[in-house]
Amino acid sequence: MALQEISDVSCRAFEEIQGPGADALVRFIVGEDTAPRPMTPEEMSQELGDPFATLVLATGNFPVTADEVLLAIDRATPEGDSLRFEQSFVVGEDSQLGIQSGEIDSTNRSIRFLVARGSAPHGPELVISASHPGGGLVELMAWDVTHGGFNYYRTLGGAGGWVWAGNSRHALTPPTKGKGPFESHPSGNLIMKELKLPWVHWHSFEAQISDEVFEAGDARREHRWFTGRDGADICEEGVVKPSIRRWTHVRLESILAGTQPLGRPRLIEHIAMSPTINLASSGTESAAAKLGANVDLPPSFFVDIEGLQAVGLPPPPPFSIPSDIYLASLETFGFRLTDGDFTQRGDTHFAFVVPERAFEDNEVLRQAIERGILSRRFVAAILMVDFPNPVFSSRRAQLVSHVQDVSEIGSRDISEDVAASIVAASEQSPSDSPERDFAQRWALGDDAWEGAFAGELSDYYAAIQSQLVSQDGFNEIVRLAESRRNAVREMPIGNEFRLLFPETNLESENLVMKTDASVAEASV
Amino acid sequence: MTPDRFTPPGNLDEMSEESLAAWDDQIRGFFDAEADDFPNFYNPAGTSEPQEMHRVTWPAAPGRLLSTRMSAEQRWAIADGDRKEQDEYCEWSVLRDADGKITRVTFTTEVPDYFDVLLGSDQDLLLELYGQMSGEVIPIDALRKHEGNVFVRDSEFNNRTDGPIVHLTQLSNNLRAAIILAAQATTLREVDGALLTHPQTLVLCGSLGDERRHSDPQIGAALNGLVARGLDVSLADPAGLYLDRIVTTGFETPDGTDAQEFWRVERGDAGHAVRAIFEVPPEFSYSVGDIKIGGRPIDFGAQLADRVQVRIDALSRTSSTPPPEPQPCVPS
Numbered sequence: 001m002a003l004q005e006i007s008d009v010s011c012r013a014f015e016e017i018q019g020p021g022a023d024a025l026v027r028f029i030v031g032e033d034t035a036p037r038p039m040t041p042e043e044m045s046q047e048l049g050d051p052f053a054t055l056v057l058a059t060g061n062f063p064v065t066a067d068e069v070l071l072a073i074d075r076a077t078p079e080g081d082s083l084r085f086e087q088s089f090v091v092g093e094d095s096q097l098g099i100q101s102g103e104i105d106s107t108n109r110s111i112r113f114l115v116a117r118g119s120a121p122h123g124p125e126l127v128i129s130a131s132h133p134g135g136g137l138v139e140l141m142a143w144d145v146t147h148g149g150f151n152y153y154r155t156l157g158g159a160g161g162w163v164w165a166g167n168s169r170h171a172l173t174p175p176t177k178g179k180g181p182f183e184s185h186p187s188g189n190l191i192m193k194e195l196k197l198p199w200v201h202w203h204s205f206e207a208q209i210s211d212e213v214f215e216a217g218d219a220r221r222e223h224r225w226f227t228g229r230d231g232a233d234i235c236e237e238g239v240v241k242p243s244i245r246r247w248t249h250v251r252l253e254s255i256l257a258g259t260q261p262l263g264r265p266r267l268i269e270h271i272a273m274s275p276t277i278n279l280a281s282s283g284t285e286s287a288a289a290k291l292g293a294n295v296d297l298p299p300s301f302f303v304d305i306e307g308l309q310a311v312g313l314p315p316p317p318p319f320s321i322p323s324d325i326y327l328a329s330l331e332t333f334g335f336r337l338t339d340g341d342f343t344q345r346g347d348t349h350f351a352f353v354v355p356e357r358a359f360e361d362n363e364v365l366r367q368a369i370e371r372g373i374l375s376r377r378f379v380a381a382i383l384m385v386d387f388p389n390p391v392f393s394s395r396r397a398q399l400v401s402h403v404q405d406v407s408e409i410g411s412r413d414i415s416e417d418v419a420a421s422i423v424a425a426s427e428q429s430p431s432d433s434p435e436r437d438f439a440q441r442w443a444l445g446d447d448a449w450e451g452a453f454a455g456e457l458s459d460y461y462a463a464i465q466s467q468l469v470s471q472d473g474f475n476e477i478v479r480l481a482e483s484r485r486n487a488v489r490e491m492p493i494g495n496e497f498r499l500l501f502p503e504t505n506l507e508s509e510n511l512v513m514k515t516d517a518s519v520a521e522a523s524v
Numbered sequence: 525m526t527p528d529r530f531t532p533p534g535n536l537d538e539m540s541e542e543s544l545a546a547w548d549d550q551i552r553g554f555f556d557a558e559a560d561d562f563p564n565f566y567n568p569a570g571t572s573e574p575q576e577m578h579r580v581t582w583p584a585a586p587g588r589l590l591s592t593r594m595s596a597e598q599r600w601a602i603a604d605g606d607r608k609e610q611d612e613y614c615e616w617s618v619l620r621d622a623d624g625k626i627t628r629v630t631f632t633t634e635v636p637d638y639f640d641v642l643l644g645s646d647q648d649l650l651l652e653l654y655g656q657m658s659g660e661v662i663p664i665d666a667l668r669k670h671e672g673n674v675f676v677r678d679s680e681f682n683n684r685t686d687g688p689i690v691h692l693t694q695l696s697n698n699l700r701a702a703i704i705l706a707a708q709a710t711t712l713r714e715v716d717g718a719l720l721t722h723p724q725t726l727v728l729c730g731s732l733g734d735e736r737r738h739s740d741p742q743i744g745a746a747l748n749g750l751v752a753r754g755l756d757v758s759l760a761d762p763a764g765l766y767l768d769r770i771v772t773t774g775f776e777t778p779d780g781t782d783a784q785e786f787w788r789v790e791r792g793d794a795g796h797a798v799r800a801i802f803e804v805p806p807e808f809s810y811s812v813g814d815i816k817i818g819g820r821p822i823d824f825g826a827q828l829a830d831r832v833q834v835r836i837d838a839l840s841r842t843s844s845t846p847p848p849e850p851q852p853c854v855p856s
Contacts, residue, residue, distance in 0.1 A: 205582045288735065298593070
């Protein structure tokens with residue numbers, strides 16, 4: 001019997017679930033279900049093929065805490081089973097500020113654990129996100145060996161119980177796309193926003209989260225998740241990226257096998273749009289700049305370095321600025337870290353945190369090329385439209401509207417078809433339209449595109465270097481960075497923790513980078 | 525309690541009594557020299573007080589190259605091409621077949637200090653080990669200079685990037701340097717009255733090496749943080765640098781075999797590996813170059829170095845004195 005109907009389609013919908021009881025799993029896939037509905041053992045067996053469902057829930061065991069979940073997994077598996085292999089990681093937006101445990105009452109202390117179980121080459125089988133092993137909300141993703149993709153679960157407050165919130169596949173198509181957990185997981189992947197060295201906010205060999213983030217006597221301080229914590233480098237390469245590759249692989253396999261609609265616009269969205277983002281930063285500690293260290297800037301701020309490399313176009317040279325220029329910009333724009341009553345002048349622990357193209361989107365791009373679904377030339381022509389703006393490009397996004405969502409399924413290259421749609425649309429468009437930009441790039445043909453695009457990039461890279469030698473030039477880059485951070489703050493993954501980014505005295509602006517490395521207001 | 529006598533790195537059991545005594549003498553000297561200068565650093569030999577072990581790990585891939593933000597291929601090629609670039613207390617060498625495909629990558633964290641001791645105490649063992657690991661018969665004169673008193677760490681038998689490898693050669697990669705770094709890291713530092721706690725700033729302020737390496741900042745910050753908590757620090761016996769593990773998640777083998785099976789420790793006991801190879805055994809129909817990491821075939825040893833963790837074991841004990849007063853930065 002269904003429970004009370006819930007109209008909220010955001011991830012907050014789960015907070016409204018009432019009354020399933022402690023020993024229950026309810027199904028509530030936002031967009032598909034209008035109300036939570038307790039699942040019978042038969043339904044669990046049919047719909048859920050992940051180890052949490054089969055080893056724990058299906059046996060009538062409904063653990064309350066994250067610790068209890070893992071204990072249940074241990075009891076259900078033999079010694080040496082890969083599900084007993086555990087790795088734990090720690091993240092917290094205020095964890096690297098040097099705030100001692102006694103000073104943190106006024107801030108939104110945000111320490112969370114990510115715990116992975118399973119040691120297969122393709123990544124973990126089960127991942128838990130929780131702020132405390134012994135209580136509070138537990139979010140759990142587990143790989144479904146029967147249906148593919150991750151199943152999304154979370155605990156319910158009040159009387160307890162669990163909700164199955166959907167599978168990775170629900171992220172991809174209406175009516176569930178973008179709803180419930182797929183607000184934050186738009187492609188059904190595991191999220192680690194800071195997926196690149198130096199992993200700002202994460203415990204790593206680059207920046208340790210010290211014992212003092214917990215007060216003496218806090219059980220978390222002595223818990224194995226904390227005392228045995230691994231670094232973010234292991235999380236990146238051993239947990240998150242393999243998981244993303246695994247789901248992307250399954251997804252594209254099903255497209256090629258004809259068991260899932262091609263969803264051409266969805267595929268091109270990964271290349272032309274920013275369904276989600278990762279965060280990159282300088283490798284330089286902001287405080288190290290005060291001791292004279294030059295501040296390197298993440299190249300992915302200036303160009304989609306991973307995407308361009310996937311199509312064989314040249315990466316940019318290293319970009320950096322002298323410490324005095326960086327420090328002066330912090331003063332000019334009033335950089336500060338603020339949350340509640342807490343305020344600290346300056347930048348985040350690692351300097352210059354900005355959004356970059358998401359790994360999960362570039363992985364689709366990479367695998368689509370590898371599997372012959374898209375050609376290098378086609379992807380390059382898309383990426384080169386408005387290339388100085390690797391994220392949040394409205395010009396590139398406009399191209400997606402011309403991609404026909406045909407139901408045709410097959411393993412052939414769809415580049416020519418999609419390109420033809422955009423070229424056809426370009427003929428009726430203004431001379432400076434992104435459609436015409438694409439059409440001109442596509443018309444270069446197989447022999448000329450690489451040289452032409454490499455030349456454009458080379459000129460752009462030189463212009464950036466010229467921009468970065470002066471205070472005024474870098475200040476423009478800082479304005480652009482803040483504009484992009486503001487765009488992230490509008491996203492579900494960007495508005496949860498205020499200390500994710502520094503705050504400034506800059507007005508809210510919508511800025512873009514030009515090919516001459518100047519910064520301008522975005523045209524409406 | 526730490527033993528009275530220092531054990532060889534990796535608990536290697538090949539040294540004669542004379543060499544063991546010489547090793548103990550050398551390492552004791554290293555610790556004593558630093559303990560004399562840094563009151564919060566101690567010689568662990570014979571310590572009976574309760575001590576806590578702290579594992580400090582970092583990747584073998586050179587942090588300096590990563591910090592330049594060059595492309596991965598560029599970075600891997602540079603790291604593979606020159607042992608001097610491999611400055612994270614771990615070096616490697618890449619063996620390829622006639623087609624250029626990688627067949628084996630050998631990693632070592634064996635410190636030259638060990639072989640230096642053998643030069644003075646047991647040249648037969650020194651030549652035997654060099655012979656085993658390089659596959660060549662080595663004349664003793666190739667390993668010594670200045671009238672035979674000084675060990676040559678980077679002889680032609682140990683400086684290759686594409687063949688046999690014996691031990692660390694890079695100038696910073698030695699146990700003495702690690703002990704000095706650990707001792708110097710015990711000085712607390714401040715800027716404008718604020719205690720420094722973060723790796724790069726500590727290295728820059730205390731002149732503890734290169735702030736863009738993985739190892740120096742990591743070791744420095746870990747030990748400095750312990751001293752700030754009121755502890756004295758040292759390094760655990762057997763003092764050495766260790767291959768902690770290789771993370772093979774995401775490795776795609778042609779037949780689905782777990783790539784962890786291809787990592788084989790050749791020297792050092794369980795938990796103290798000092799030499800390991802990554803190689804596909806002959807019963808398989810493929811080689812290392814057929815394995816993919818993140819969708820890319822392994823074309824460089826440095827791709828594996830990205831996944832190899834290096835470790836040093838630090839010790840702490842309660843200090844009999846309050847934490848030292850923070851000092852200003854060392855003038856640059």
